[in-house]
Amino acid sequence: MRLEEKVRGASHREVVDRLGAFFGAKSVVLIGATDRSPWSIWTHANLRQYSPNVTVHVVHPHHDQVHGQQVLKSLNALDEPVDLAYVMVPTSAVLEVMNEVADAGITNVVILTAGFGEAGPEGAELEAQLVDLAHARGLTVLGPNGNGFINAAGGLTPYGLLITPPLDVGPVGIVLQSGGLASAVLAGAQARGVGLSLLVSTGNEALTSASDIMRYLIEDDRTKVIAAFLESIRQPDEFREVAELALAAGKPIVALKTGRTEAGAKAALAHTGALAGDDRVIDAAFRQLGIIRVNSLEELLATAGYLGHHREIRGRRIAAITPSGGACDLLADLASEEKLEFPEFPPETLAELGELLPSFSNPQNPLDVTGYVVMDPTIALKSLGIVANDVVGNYDMVLYTATIPRLEAPNPAPIEQRMDALAEAGKSLDVPLVLQSLISVDLTSYSRKLLGDRGLYLLSGIEPGMRAIGHGARYHDRRDRWLEVGPPTTAPSLEAPVNARGVWPEHLVRGLLEAHGIPVAPARLATSALEAKAFAGEFEEPVAMKVASSALAHKSDIGGVALNVEVDQVTATFDELKKRLAVALPEATLDGVLVGPMRTGGIELLVGVVTDPTWGKVLSLGLGGVWVEVLGDVALRVLPVGPEEITTMLGELRGAALLSGARGTRPVDMDRLVAVVYQIAQLAEGLGEALDTLEVNPLRVEGDCIEVLDALAVWRSEGDSK
């Protein structure tokens, strides 16, 4: 509905309602059904097995019997209204079939067929026709070139690859821009006991985008968390709106976004740390939108599964109970990396644990109940009981290593009773109980049943589990802050200067900055040596002199900067700078020479705003010199950002300690610094489309003295060619 929405101005609510009808269909017709196609066989088998309350029709012009079912020769033969068409006909027949579908009064269509936008210019043209047709006939279309969807919670599974049982229903909604990975993710979810509400493979997204699916999932009560595999974000504004809706609703979006390596090498005129298309911009945008970015399909599932079952957990203080000292060591290492905490047990807890556990134990958090659990399996649960007494105010969760039997024992009663007791303990605990296994292995049908019957979820493996818990803690921090501060306000629109073309060097940008209240180090533009000498007299000796020409972006490239100039050398220096410009750029006009006081000491910052092709204006902030040039140490944010976020950015810099006075520097007035950076960001944002890049480099800060020493702007309109 991406394009559709533009055309019709569909609101969030409209999209959700239409997709609600789409995913809630009660009857499906498979068009192009044939026993020769695995897709057809599997889609039909999936519907048979997992969609018991859905009527399935099959249509094919030349068959009588397909998948053991009577075939309709055409849609005309339908004797009742049908909610959803699943189209598997050859590419060339799709448009015609779409018209027939519309004629038959069907408004929802899944197109499995490939050969559209992904297949070169011809396919793209066909896809454009498809979009027009869908708009004209009022069709809601998923695909083309997508596997369809699995509405596990609603019992509707028009999906083109075989779904191996069991299909667990649960809190995770999944949307994928890769059909090839959809079944792998499904298998992974099943293996880990991650239950699904809905899984959608969006294909080419001709009309329904991943963002549209997320809109639906945000409003879907059965979905608690959204897992997404994303290859590209085509409509960032819409994506941003959806992410903010999810944040407001408290439904975490966990995303695996590929293409990390694609850009990076793109050259930029400014030195600004962020390059357009840089993957770090996506990182920044995701963080700003509260989206949890993961690096693997395994992490996607572990994180979504954890959050689906435990999204209410706030805070980082964990009480852990394990049967192994080795597990405790691993937990401690991972907690330190994920900034999670194992606060010491209160003295009463320690005393009681000391009485319960064998004499050779060493009670502490995380707790090793020792291998004696083999002789007396109740000590783990008893330890949980003891720890439970003092959780309030001390811990945000209890993490419990649960060894769930993989096979049913000859006498299953003791184990089932212990599982019952564990479930009871979880219910009566004042903080969430998180069960975790020692290593990632699949649930067996028996362990799945032991857990499922009791509404329990098992975090699979120590490391994947702790990473997921870390993601959860960071998500809540960001969300809480977002709720508190609210979304950043957009900067007021500003008119671009009338001569805003090409590259503006310092002497042109200074006025723009000053006009918007941004402090700039004093300097005057002298147009003659005599004037330069007069201006120099206004400042303390020695002065700095910089050649100024609209044709020259980087003064120092031609030796156009003279530092520590004594007054009696000003005249000669003026002439020298003039000569250097004439030699280096014979065509360039000398606009003058900037004369200003020397500035030394303090810390230099780079404040840049560039335009990312996807996300628009991006602010990058870093310490100057080696920090940016050698280390690439910059913090990035997509604009708009508020002052709070700028404070956070400064804190993220590896050299942040320098700002607070490390190495004997004067501590910086942070409020003032944040205010100046905010002004620069507001200016760049306000100038909108007209501005490509604004770079202040350096912004010199020394205590409460903060001023621009040099700056550059690049406008979208080309400069005059004179």
Place this chain on the structure above:
Amino acid sequence: MRLEEKVRGASHREVVDRLGAFFGAKSVVLIGATDRSPWSIWTHANLRQYSPNVTVHVVHPHHDQVHGQQVLKSLNALDEPVDLAYVMVPTSAVLEVMNEVADAGITNVVILTAGFGEAGPEGAELEAQLVDLAHARGLTVLGPNGNGFINAAGGLTPYGLLITPPLDVGPVGIVLQSGGLASAVLAGAQARGVGLSLLVSTGNEALTSASDIMRYLIEDDRTKVIAAFLESIRQPDEFREVAELALAAGKPIVALKTGRTEAGAKAALAHTGALAGDDRVIDAAFRQLGIIRVNSLEELLATAGYLGHHREIRGRRIAAITPSGGACDLLADLASEEKLEFPEFPPETLAELGELLPSFSNPQNPLDVTGYVVMDPTIALKSLGIVANDVVGNYDMVLYTATIPRLEAPNPAPIEQRMDALAEAGKSLDVPLVLQSLISVDLTSYSRKLLGDRGLYLLSGIEPGMRAIGHGARYHDRRDRWLEVGPPTTAPSLEAPVNARGVWPEHLVRGLLEAHGIPVAPARLATSALEAKAFAGEFEEPVAMKVASSALAHKSDIGGVALNVEVDQVTATFDELKKRLAVALPEATLDGVLVGPMRTGGIELLVGVVTDPTWGKVLSLGLGGVWVEVLGDVALRVLPVGPEEITTMLGELRGAALLSGARGTRPVDMDRLVAVVYQIAQLAEGLGEALDTLEVNPLRVEGDCIEVLDALAVWRSEGDSK
């Protein structure tokens, strides 16, 4: 055999032979066998199920029948020699039983019983007695407080926790210092089809250490790779020797070492980047020894499994064939992180792939054969055939996404034929074929059989797989270099100076450095203002002056350094410095004032050697200033290191670019720099136990001018208290 080895001077060969007899036992007696202990039940059941050719006796003084078997009342009742005793008696009875074991002529003992060194001082005393007894009676002992072992390849499984089938035999030898995690690792290995040669849980390591087990595994033909879970490395020298043996044998050691967070906070007198006990020292030591360090049990198994089956893969150039564009994107992202490469396909390959694949495909490396593989499952194998033609010289491996069916189809023949074809393709391929699944899920019994029958191994999941491949590539780089360069030679021993006590400030260390040929910036120690003035005249104006007192480690702390002193101020400065020392440290004797030329410009390095409690002398190397103080950017190595490794260290620094002339600095003479750092390292190493710390900070480098500007030494003997 840790202690034993010291006592008896056992060689590597002796240890291997003794453990060979230990793990190769043909008869076992379970002492303390009882139906009331799960350990006993499970050990017996394991032996019954997985040790078909091993005779099992059970001994208990008060039972007649245990585990359905006739009980011997004591070892005296044995009517044949027995190879191995498995001891499960109460802690207090262990020593007595050990004597009975020895009396019965049994030399190999597993002690499951806990309550020894891990249980406080009393237990430690008992363990010491156990060690003495074992030495006196010539016993080889595994444990106490360990689960025993699983010799999967040899069919001997005296292991205290139930082994769920299947027990796959394979190339991975596992040693664990955590009994609690042993069964988790076993389950994880089974789930992933990682076959085991031997798994050993070492318990308290009273007599047999993890290093001993590794010695055995290095010599064990069935073991191709060693996976280790380590909590502590008690005998670093032995560990190092074993690691080098493994490196020589080409058997990778993959290690999960916990305790990453434990130290770190320990204060140090020097500013040197490495803190004693720092986890980064372990990182460095492991890298130097070619040990692959991993962060999770999952990564341990993925890496060991991959290397066990593919340890011959050298190089980073991968040709990949997948059924999914999403998988290609993930592979590309991960390759970039792991520094692996997907070189473009040769033109002929591209042309042939273009003919084979559907028109909407876009052949490139990694290759997406497209979802059309559903209609024609042969296109993936055909693509492999095409790619195979041009692998030599272009690629080091072919990575092939294999979707292995989880359940047997009604007609399994087509799938089995494709699996046969895949196995054949692998055999005829000129580079290794690596099979990979799209996501980590357990093998089913059917998929296990499909693979196992054909000798195939499946790398589980895209991300875990690519990490494993990355580990493999780095391992081979390090090993190849180690084989080429050889182990670093030990520095010649040096006599410590007679007055080597306490802390030596600069003026004492200078002579030591100079005596060993290390270039030190010129300076003379003036004992009077007059002398200072005379010395100052020897250098160009201005000079630097630094107060010198044996009682003062850090001159600048008391303002004891004066820079840019003009000759006419030297006298006054001498007096001022003298006064400052008297005020700050009234008890301190002024040894004089160092007078030398001013040095500015260039790059400052920190070269420090500290003593780590486990690993001994550790060299840390970093750029000075913010690089070390704010960023902690240092490269670490355990000594000895050769010059090649010092070159690598310099390259690892984040600010390495500065050395080669970034930001306009003069490129450094790297050979000369490496030589000086090597001299410093050799000196510190040669001084041996007497020296605690030697820190050169800064070492100033400018082009080919490299000299020590300041230095500090800390000796092990306390300084005089005067």
